[in-house]
Amino acid sequence: MARLENLPPALASHLAQLPCPEFATTPWAQAPPLQQARVAIVSTAGLHRREDAPFTGFSGEYRVIPGDAQAADLVMSHISTNFDRSGFQRDWNLVFPLDRLRELAAEGTIASLADFHYSFMGATDPAQMEGPAAEVAGLLQKDRVNAVLLVPV
Amino acid sequence: MGGLSHYLERSGLPTTQISLIRLHTEKIRPPRALWVPFELGRPLGAPGDPALQRRVLLAALALLAAPAGPVLKDFPEEAPTAAAEPGVWACPISLPQAEEDLDQAGRLRQAFVREVAQMSTWYQEALQQRGRTTYGVSGLGPLAVADFLASLLEGRAPDNPRPGLSLPGLAKLASEDLKAFYLEAVTAQPGGETDSARLTDWFFGQTVAGRVLLRLRGVLAASDDPEARMVGKLLMVPVSQAARKARG
Numbered sequence: 001m002a003r004l005e006n007l008p009p010a011l012a013s014h015l016a017q018l019p020c021p022e023f024a025t026t027p028w029a030q031a032p033p034l035q036q037a038r039v040a041i042v043s044t045a046g047l048h049r050r051e052d053a054p055f056t057g058f059s060g061e062y063r064v065i066p067g068d069a070q071a072a073d074l075v076m077s078h079i080s081t082n083f084d085r086s087g088f089q090r091d092w093n094l095v096f097p098l099d100r101l102r103e104l105a106a107e108g109t110i111a112s113l114a115d116f117h118y119s120f121m122g123a124t125d126p127a128q129m130e131g132p133a134a135e136v137a138g139l140l141q142k143d144r145v146n147a148v149l150l151v152p153v
Numbered sequence: 154m155g156g157l158s159h160y161l162e163r164s165g166l167p168t169t170q171i172s173l174i175r176l177h178t179e180k181i182r183p184p185r186a187l188w189v190p191f192e193l194g195r196p197l198g199a200p201g202d203p204a205l206q207r208r209v210l211l212a213a214l215a216l217l218a219a220p221a222g223p224v225l226k227d228f229p230e231e232a233p234t235a236a237a238e239p240g241v242w243a244c245p246i247s248l249p250q251a252e253e254d255l256d257q258a259g260r261l262r263q264a265f266v267r268e269v270a271q272m273s274t275w276y277q278e279a280l281q282q283r284g285r286t287t288y289g290v291s292g293l294g295p296l297a298v299a300d301f302l303a304s305l306l307e308g309r310a311p312d313n314p315r316p317g318l319s320l321p322g323l324a325k326l327a328s329e330d331l332k333a334f335y336l337e338a339v340t341a342q343p344g345g346e347t348d349s350a351r352l353t354d355w356f357f358g359q360t361v362a363g364r365v366l367l368r369l370r371g372v373l374a375a376s377d378d379p380e381a382r383m384v385g386k387l388l389m390v391p392v393s394q395a396a397r398k399a400r401g
Contacts, residue, residue, distance in 0.1 A: 002173040002193055011392040020180040021156045028184055031167035031217035039214075042161070044154050054290045056322045072285035077326060081391040084194030084349035085329075086336045089287050091200035100197075100206050110214070126156030133157050137164035147217055148161055149210075150170035150183075151196050152154040 011082055021126045037147040039105075040114035040140055041065075044122030045088075045095050045153035046078030055079065055121035060128030062136060065117040069098065076153075079123050083153055095153055114145045122152060155181030169216045171196045171209070172225070182223045185216035189228045192349065199232050200347070261368075262303040264361045269299045272338040279341035288333045291315070291326040295334050298327045299362075306369050321373065321381040325388050328369075331362055350393070357394040366390060367397055 004012040031037065046055045048063035054077035055061070065074065071092040076085065087094045098117070104110045118136050120129055140148065155178055158168045162184050169185040172178040173193055178186045189209060191198050198205040209228060216224050273295065280286055291298060292315055304311040305324055315323050336352055339345065346352055357363035366389055373385025390397075 002189070002191055004174070004176065007193075008393045010395065014392070015174055016176060018177070020177050021159075022180075023159050023182060026182050026184055026223045027159060027162040028222055029162050029165050029167045031169075034214055034217060037214070037217065042157060044157070050289050053317070054326055056318060056326075070285075071283075075287050075290050077290045077329070079325070079388055081388060082193065082393075084192055085287070085333065086340060086347070086349050086352050087195045087200040089333060089337050090283070090340065090347075092285075093203065093206050094195055094197045094200045097197050097206055097210055100203065100210050103207070104210070104214075109211075120157065122154060129157060130160050133160035134164060137161050137166055140161070140166055141164070146167065147214070148166050148168040149213060150154055150158055150161075150168055152171060152173050153194055153196060 032146050034110055034147075035108065037110045038112045038114060038143075038145050039101060039110050039147045039149055040143065040145040041096060041098065041101070041117040041149050041151060042136065043096055043117070043119040043151045043153070045119060045151070046076050046121040047074050047096055047119040048077065049073050050075050058121075058124045058128060060120070060124050060130070060132045062118050062120045062129075062132050065096075065119055067113055067115045067117065069117075071099075078121055078153060088153075095151065097149075097151070101149075110147075114140065114143045116143055155183040155186070158183030158186070167217055169213050171213055175225075175227075178225055182225075184222045185219060185224045187213040187216060187226050187228055190230075191232045194349070195232065198230075202233065205230070205233070261361065261365065262307070265299050265303055265365055266296065268361045269295050269334070272335055275338035275341050276334055279337040282341055283337075286333070286337060288330050288337065291323060291330045293327060293330070295330075298330050298334075301327055302331065302365055302369060306365060306372060308372070319380055321376075321378065321384040324369070324373065324381075325384050328366055328389050331366070332356060335360060335362055353391060353393060357390070357397055367394075 052063050093099050101113055105113050154170055158170050162168050170183055172186040172188040173196055175188045197209050212228055301311050313320055335356055370385050370389045373381045376382050
Protein backbone atom coordinates (compact mmCIF):
# COMPACT_ATOMS: atom_id res chain seq x y z
CA MET A 1 0.00 0.00 0.00
CA ALA A 2 2.89 2.40 0.62
CA ARG A 3 3.87 1.68 -2.95
CA LEU A 4 3.24 5.01 -4.64
CA GLU A 5 1.23 3.36 -7.42
CA ASN A 6 -1.33 2.19 -4.84
CA LEU A 7 -1.95 5.62 -3.36
CA PRO A 8 -4.52 8.17 -4.57
CA PRO A 9 -2.87 9.81 -7.62
CA ALA A 10 -2.82 13.29 -6.07
CA LEU A 11 -1.10 11.98 -2.95
CA ALA A 12 1.33 9.81 -4.93
CA SER A 13 2.27 12.78 -7.08
CA HIS A 14 2.70 15.01 -4.03
CA LEU A 15 4.95 12.46 -2.31
CA ALA A 16 6.98 11.80 -5.45
CA GLN A 17 7.68 15.51 -5.88
CA LEU A 18 8.39 16.23 -2.23
CA PRO A 19 11.87 17.72 -1.98
CA CYS A 20 14.25 15.43 -0.10
CA PRO A 21 17.36 16.63 1.69
CA GLU A 22 20.55 15.93 -0.23
CA PHE A 23 23.63 14.51 1.40
CA ALA A 24 26.95 14.12 -0.43
CA THR A 25 27.94 11.14 1.70
CA THR A 26 26.32 8.74 4.13
CA PRO A 27 27.78 8.75 7.66
CA TRP A 28 28.57 5.39 9.23
CA ALA A 29 28.93 4.44 12.86
CA GLN A 30 29.79 0.83 13.60
CA ALA A 31 27.03 -0.88 15.57
CA PRO A 32 27.66 -3.36 18.39
CA PRO A 33 26.47 -6.96 18.13
CA LEU A 34 22.71 -7.02 18.68
CA GLN A 35 23.07 -8.80 22.04
CA GLN A 36 25.02 -5.76 23.28
CA ALA A 37 22.68 -3.16 21.82
CA ARG A 38 20.96 -0.60 24.03
CA VAL A 39 18.12 0.53 21.79
CA ALA A 40 16.10 3.75 21.61
CA ILE A 41 13.15 4.50 19.35
CA VAL A 42 13.07 7.79 17.46
CA SER A 43 9.66 8.20 15.86
CA THR A 44 8.39 10.80 13.40
CA ALA A 45 4.73 10.04 14.12
CA GLY A 46 4.08 13.17 16.18
CA LEU A 47 3.64 11.08 19.32
CA HIS A 48 3.68 12.52 22.81
CA ARG A 49 2.37 11.99 26.29
CA ARG A 50 -1.22 13.06 26.73
CA GLU A 51 -0.21 15.93 29.02
CA ASP A 52 2.44 17.32 26.65
CA ALA A 53 1.83 20.16 24.22
CA PRO A 54 0.61 18.89 20.85
CA PHE A 55 2.65 19.42 17.69
CA THR A 56 1.14 22.41 15.91
CA GLY A 57 3.88 23.76 13.68
CA PHE A 58 6.91 22.89 11.63
CA SER A 59 9.73 23.98 13.93
CA GLY A 60 11.53 20.62 14.16
CA GLU A 61 10.82 20.28 17.87
CA TYR A 62 10.60 16.89 19.56
CA ARG A 63 8.88 15.27 22.53
CA VAL A 64 10.41 12.96 25.15
CA ILE A 65 8.78 9.59 25.79
CA PRO A 66 9.90 7.95 29.05
CA GLY A 67 11.04 4.34 28.77
CA ASP A 68 8.31 3.16 31.11
CA ALA A 69 5.55 4.65 28.94
CA GLN A 70 2.44 2.55 28.48
CA ALA A 71 0.04 2.47 25.54
CA ALA A 72 -2.53 4.58 27.38
CA ASP A 73 0.00 7.38 27.86
CA LEU A 74 0.55 8.30 24.22
CA VAL A 75 -1.46 10.33 21.73
CA MET A 76 -0.60 11.51 18.23
CA SER A 77 -0.80 15.06 16.89
CA HIS A 78 0.94 14.60 13.55
CA ILE A 79 -0.37 17.29 11.24
CA SER A 80 -0.98 15.18 8.12
CA THR A 81 -4.38 13.69 7.35
CA ASN A 82 -2.96 11.35 4.71
CA PHE A 83 -2.04 8.26 6.65
CA ASP A 84 -4.01 5.67 8.58
CA ARG A 85 -4.47 6.27 12.30
CA SER A 86 -6.99 3.49 12.93
CA GLY A 87 -4.16 0.94 13.23
CA PHE A 88 -2.42 2.98 15.93
CA GLN A 89 -5.77 3.39 17.67
CA ARG A 90 -6.01 -0.39 17.95
CA ASP A 91 -2.38 -1.17 18.72
CA TRP A 92 0.36 1.31 19.60
CA ASN A 93 3.06 -1.20 18.65
CA LEU A 94 2.10 -0.69 15.03
CA VAL A 95 3.77 2.74 15.21
CA PHE A 96 5.78 2.66 18.43
CA PRO A 97 6.92 -0.95 18.96
CA LEU A 98 7.96 -0.59 22.58
CA ASP A 99 6.26 -3.80 23.77
CA ARG A 100 8.00 -5.75 20.99
CA LEU A 101 11.36 -4.26 21.98
CA ARG A 102 10.69 -5.05 25.64
CA GLU A 103 10.16 -8.66 24.60
CA LEU A 104 13.46 -8.69 22.70
CA ALA A 105 15.25 -7.24 25.73
CA ALA A 106 13.61 -9.74 28.10
CA GLU A 107 14.73 -12.70 25.98
CA GLY A 108 18.25 -11.30 25.52
CA THR A 109 18.08 -10.66 21.78
CA ILE A 110 19.06 -7.06 22.58
CA ALA A 111 20.84 -5.96 25.74
CA SER A 112 18.50 -3.24 27.01
CA LEU A 113 16.23 -0.33 26.20
CA ALA A 114 16.92 3.36 26.60
CA ASP A 115 15.53 5.23 29.56
CA PHE A 116 14.03 7.75 27.11
CA HIS A 117 12.71 7.63 23.56
CA TYR A 118 11.92 10.58 21.27
CA SER A 119 9.32 11.68 18.76
CA PHE A 120 9.40 14.31 16.03
CA MET A 121 6.59 15.38 13.68
CA GLY A 122 7.53 14.05 10.28
CA ALA A 123 5.86 16.65 8.07
CA THR A 124 8.57 19.08 9.17
CA ASP A 125 11.31 20.18 6.77
CA PRO A 126 14.24 17.89 7.72
CA ALA A 127 16.59 20.89 7.84
CA GLN A 128 14.52 22.23 10.76
CA MET A 129 15.19 19.00 12.64
CA GLU A 130 18.98 19.17 12.36
CA GLY A 131 19.58 21.24 15.51
CA PRO A 132 17.01 19.40 17.65
CA ALA A 133 18.40 16.07 16.34
CA ALA A 134 21.90 17.02 17.54
CA GLU A 135 20.37 17.74 20.94
CA VAL A 136 18.62 14.36 20.94
CA ALA A 137 21.89 12.66 19.91
CA GLY A 138 23.58 14.12 22.99
CA LEU A 139 20.77 12.91 25.22
CA LEU A 140 20.89 9.41 23.68
CA GLN A 141 24.63 9.18 24.22
CA LYS A 142 24.27 10.18 27.87
CA ASP A 143 21.63 7.44 28.09
CA ARG A 144 24.36 4.99 26.81
CA VAL A 145 22.28 4.18 23.72
CA ASN A 146 24.32 2.47 21.00
CA ALA A 147 21.58 1.60 18.49
CA VAL A 148 18.72 3.82 17.33
CA LEU A 149 15.60 2.51 15.62
CA LEU A 150 13.91 5.18 13.52
CA VAL A 151 10.25 4.58 12.80
CA PRO A 152 8.24 6.71 10.34
CA VAL A 153 4.49 6.89 10.01
CA MET B 154 12.95 10.23 8.51
CA GLY B 155 16.09 9.62 6.47
CA GLY B 156 17.41 13.07 7.35
CA LEU B 157 17.26 12.20 11.04
CA SER B 158 19.31 9.05 10.34
CA HIS B 159 22.05 11.22 8.87
CA TYR B 160 21.99 13.67 11.76
CA LEU B 161 22.11 10.99 14.47
CA GLU B 162 24.66 8.76 12.74
CA ARG B 163 26.88 11.78 12.13
CA SER B 164 26.96 12.18 15.93
CA GLY B 165 28.32 8.63 16.26
CA LEU B 166 25.04 6.82 16.89
CA PRO B 167 24.39 3.71 14.75
CA THR B 168 20.88 3.90 13.29
CA THR B 169 18.56 1.59 11.48
CA GLN B 170 15.22 2.72 10.11
CA ILE B 171 12.00 1.50 8.67
CA SER B 172 11.14 3.08 5.31
CA LEU B 173 7.59 3.46 3.99
CA ILE B 174 8.33 5.46 0.84
CA ARG B 175 11.16 3.76 -0.98
CA LEU B 176 11.69 6.64 -3.40
CA HIS B 177 12.51 9.02 -0.55
CA THR B 178 14.91 6.56 1.02
CA GLU B 179 16.67 6.00 -2.33
CA LYS B 180 17.22 9.76 -2.59
CA ILE B 181 18.28 10.42 1.00
CA ARG B 182 20.50 7.33 1.34
CA PRO B 183 20.38 6.82 5.12
CA PRO B 184 22.94 4.37 6.56
CA ARG B 185 20.56 1.42 7.06
CA ALA B 186 16.93 1.14 5.99
CA LEU B 187 14.34 -1.61 5.70
CA TRP B 188 11.65 -0.78 3.17
CA VAL B 189 8.26 -2.25 4.07
CA PRO B 190 5.33 -2.54 1.64
CA PHE B 191 2.77 -1.46 4.23
CA GLU B 192 0.33 1.41 4.07
CA LEU B 193 1.21 4.82 5.44
CA GLY B 194 0.52 4.84 9.17
CA ARG B 195 1.34 1.14 9.62
CA PRO B 196 5.14 0.84 9.62
CA LEU B 197 5.16 -2.39 11.68
CA GLY B 198 2.65 -4.12 9.40
CA ALA B 199 -0.69 -4.80 11.06
CA PRO B 200 -2.40 -4.02 14.38
CA GLY B 201 -2.76 -6.93 16.76
CA ASP B 202 -0.21 -9.03 14.86
CA PRO B 203 2.76 -9.22 17.23
CA ALA B 204 4.41 -12.02 15.22
CA LEU B 205 4.56 -9.86 12.08
CA GLN B 206 5.66 -6.82 14.08
CA ARG B 207 8.47 -8.90 15.59
CA ARG B 208 9.64 -10.08 12.17
CA VAL B 209 9.72 -6.48 10.89
CA LEU B 210 11.61 -5.35 13.96
CA LEU B 211 14.19 -8.15 13.74
CA ALA B 212 14.71 -7.47 10.04
CA ALA B 213 15.35 -3.77 10.75
CA LEU B 214 17.68 -4.53 13.67
CA ALA B 215 19.56 -7.15 11.61
CA LEU B 216 20.81 -4.34 9.37
CA LEU B 217 22.96 -3.14 12.28
CA ALA B 218 25.29 -6.07 11.51
CA ALA B 219 26.05 -4.77 8.00
CA PRO B 220 29.79 -4.10 7.57
CA ALA B 221 29.27 -1.00 5.41
CA GLY B 222 26.51 1.10 3.91
CA PRO B 223 24.25 2.60 2.85
CA VAL B 224 22.05 -0.48 3.06
CA LEU B 225 18.49 -0.53 1.73
CA LYS B 226 16.75 -3.87 2.03
CA ASP B 227 13.17 -4.84 1.18
CA PHE B 228 11.02 -6.65 3.73
CA PRO B 229 9.75 -9.75 1.91
CA GLU B 230 6.21 -9.99 3.32
CA GLU B 231 3.01 -8.15 2.50
CA ALA B 232 0.62 -7.11 5.28
CA PRO B 233 -2.29 -9.49 5.76
CA THR B 234 -5.44 -8.18 4.09
CA ALA B 235 -8.79 -8.25 5.82
CA ALA B 236 -11.36 -10.46 4.13
CA ALA B 237 -13.60 -7.50 3.42
CA GLU B 238 -16.97 -8.13 1.91
CA PRO B 239 -17.53 -6.32 -1.36
CA GLY B 240 -19.54 -3.13 -1.46
CA VAL B 241 -19.76 -0.15 0.82
CA TRP B 242 -19.46 -1.00 4.47
CA ALA B 243 -22.12 0.53 6.67
CA CYS B 244 -22.02 0.99 10.40
CA PRO B 245 -25.01 -0.69 12.03
CA ILE B 246 -26.27 2.28 13.97
CA SER B 247 -28.84 4.73 12.74
CA LEU B 248 -26.92 7.61 11.28
CA PRO B 249 -28.29 10.79 9.78
CA GLN B 250 -31.57 11.58 8.23
CA ALA B 251 -32.07 12.86 4.69
CA GLU B 252 -29.45 15.33 3.63
CA GLU B 253 -31.86 18.09 2.68
CA ASP B 254 -33.05 18.19 6.29
CA LEU B 255 -29.56 19.14 7.38
CA ASP B 256 -29.60 22.35 5.38
CA GLN B 257 -32.25 23.91 7.58
CA ALA B 258 -30.99 26.28 10.24
CA GLY B 259 -29.65 24.45 13.26
CA ARG B 260 -30.42 21.00 11.89
CA LEU B 261 -26.82 20.10 11.14
CA ARG B 262 -25.71 21.04 14.66
CA GLN B 263 -28.59 19.06 16.18
CA ALA B 264 -27.84 16.02 14.07
CA PHE B 265 -24.13 16.32 14.82
CA VAL B 266 -24.60 16.47 18.58
CA ARG B 267 -27.10 13.60 18.46
CA GLU B 268 -24.72 11.49 16.43
CA VAL B 269 -21.79 12.16 18.79
CA ALA B 270 -23.98 11.13 21.72
CA GLN B 271 -25.00 8.00 19.85
CA MET B 272 -21.41 7.02 19.10
CA SER B 273 -20.53 7.50 22.74
CA THR B 274 -21.78 4.05 23.76
CA TRP B 275 -19.41 2.38 21.32
CA TYR B 276 -16.60 4.71 22.28
CA GLN B 277 -17.01 3.63 25.92
CA GLU B 278 -16.96 0.03 24.73
CA ALA B 279 -13.72 0.73 22.85
CA LEU B 280 -12.19 2.20 26.01
CA GLN B 281 -13.11 -0.93 27.94
CA GLN B 282 -11.81 -3.28 25.26
CA ARG B 283 -8.49 -1.50 24.75
CA GLY B 284 -7.85 0.14 28.09
CA ARG B 285 -6.72 3.24 26.27
CA THR B 286 -7.80 5.93 23.86
CA THR B 287 -5.92 8.09 21.40
CA TYR B 288 -8.62 10.73 21.80
CA GLY B 289 -7.53 13.86 23.64
CA VAL B 290 -5.09 16.00 21.66
CA SER B 291 -7.50 18.96 21.64
CA GLY B 292 -8.02 18.90 25.41
CA LEU B 293 -11.81 19.09 24.85
CA GLY B 294 -14.45 16.46 25.53
CA PRO B 295 -16.44 15.00 22.60
CA LEU B 296 -19.48 17.23 23.00
CA ALA B 297 -17.25 20.28 23.44
CA VAL B 298 -15.41 19.31 20.24
CA ALA B 299 -18.76 19.06 18.43
CA ASP B 300 -19.87 22.42 19.80
CA PHE B 301 -16.58 24.08 18.89
CA LEU B 302 -16.54 22.77 15.32
CA ALA B 303 -20.24 23.52 14.79
CA SER B 304 -19.70 27.10 15.98
CA LEU B 305 -16.82 27.57 13.54
CA LEU B 306 -19.00 26.20 10.78
CA GLU B 307 -21.82 28.55 11.66
CA GLY B 308 -19.41 31.44 11.31
CA ARG B 309 -19.46 32.30 14.98
CA ALA B 310 -15.95 32.69 16.34
CA PRO B 311 -16.16 30.60 19.49
CA ASP B 312 -14.31 31.54 22.65
CA ASN B 313 -10.94 29.84 22.49
CA PRO B 314 -10.98 27.18 25.21
CA ARG B 315 -7.21 26.62 24.72
CA PRO B 316 -5.60 30.06 24.86
CA GLY B 317 -2.17 28.57 24.11
CA LEU B 318 -3.37 27.47 20.68
CA SER B 319 -4.65 29.44 17.71
CA LEU B 320 -8.27 28.85 16.67
CA PRO B 321 -7.24 27.19 13.37
CA GLY B 322 -4.70 25.06 15.25
CA LEU B 323 -7.37 23.99 17.71
CA ALA B 324 -9.78 23.28 14.84
CA LYS B 325 -7.20 20.90 13.39
CA LEU B 326 -6.68 19.10 16.70
CA ALA B 327 -10.46 18.97 17.32
CA SER B 328 -10.96 17.43 13.87
CA GLU B 329 -8.43 14.70 14.69
CA ASP B 330 -10.11 14.04 18.02
CA LEU B 331 -13.46 13.81 16.28
CA LYS B 332 -12.13 11.21 13.81
CA ALA B 333 -10.43 9.27 16.62
CA PHE B 334 -13.66 9.25 18.62
CA TYR B 335 -15.70 7.89 15.71
CA LEU B 336 -13.14 5.37 14.48
CA GLU B 337 -12.33 4.00 17.93
CA ALA B 338 -16.07 3.70 18.56
CA VAL B 339 -17.04 2.03 15.33
CA THR B 340 -14.15 -0.45 15.35
CA ALA B 341 -15.24 -1.64 18.80
CA GLN B 342 -18.48 -3.01 17.37
CA PRO B 343 -18.71 -6.78 16.90
CA GLY B 344 -16.92 -7.68 13.69
CA GLY B 345 -15.60 -4.11 13.57
CA GLU B 346 -14.19 -3.02 10.25
CA THR B 347 -10.38 -2.93 10.08
CA ASP B 348 -9.75 -1.73 6.54
CA SER B 349 -8.56 1.86 6.79
CA ALA B 350 -9.89 2.97 3.38
CA ARG B 351 -13.37 1.67 4.16
CA LEU B 352 -13.31 3.35 7.57
CA THR B 353 -12.33 6.67 5.99
CA ASP B 354 -15.02 6.29 3.32
CA TRP B 355 -17.56 5.59 6.02
CA PHE B 356 -16.57 8.59 8.12
CA PHE B 357 -16.60 11.11 5.29
CA GLY B 358 -19.38 9.50 3.26
CA GLN B 359 -21.93 8.46 5.84
CA THR B 360 -21.63 10.47 9.03
CA VAL B 361 -22.76 13.95 9.97
CA ALA B 362 -19.34 14.47 11.54
CA GLY B 363 -17.73 13.83 8.15
CA ARG B 364 -20.07 16.35 6.54
CA VAL B 365 -19.17 18.91 9.18
CA LEU B 366 -15.46 18.54 8.38
CA LEU B 367 -16.10 18.68 4.63
CA ARG B 368 -18.07 21.90 5.06
CA LEU B 369 -15.58 23.35 7.49
CA ARG B 370 -12.80 22.68 4.99
CA GLY B 371 -14.47 25.14 2.63
CA VAL B 372 -15.16 27.74 5.30
CA LEU B 373 -11.56 27.74 6.53
CA ALA B 374 -10.09 27.61 3.03
CA ALA B 375 -11.95 30.85 2.22
CA SER B 376 -10.72 32.63 5.35
CA ASP B 377 -8.58 35.77 5.38
CA ASP B 378 -6.29 34.15 7.93
CA PRO B 379 -3.37 32.28 6.27
CA GLU B 380 -3.24 29.63 9.01
CA ALA B 381 -6.97 28.96 8.70
CA ARG B 382 -6.58 28.68 4.93
CA MET B 383 -3.79 26.12 5.32
CA VAL B 384 -5.83 24.06 7.77
CA GLY B 385 -8.84 24.18 5.47
CA LYS B 386 -6.97 23.35 2.29
CA LEU B 387 -4.56 20.72 3.58
CA LEU B 388 -5.16 19.54 7.11
CA MET B 389 -8.86 18.81 7.57
CA VAL B 390 -9.76 16.26 4.89
CA PRO B 391 -7.46 13.58 3.44
CA VAL B 392 -6.54 13.68 -0.24
CA SER B 393 -8.46 10.42 -0.76
CA GLN B 394 -11.68 12.27 0.16
CA ALA B 395 -10.89 15.57 -1.52
CA ALA B 396 -13.32 15.05 -4.36
CA ARG B 397 -16.25 14.63 -2.00
CA LYS B 398 -18.66 17.54 -2.14
CA ALA B 399 -19.48 19.36 1.08
CA ARG B 400 -23.06 18.16 0.77
CA GLY B 401 -25.74 17.99 3.40
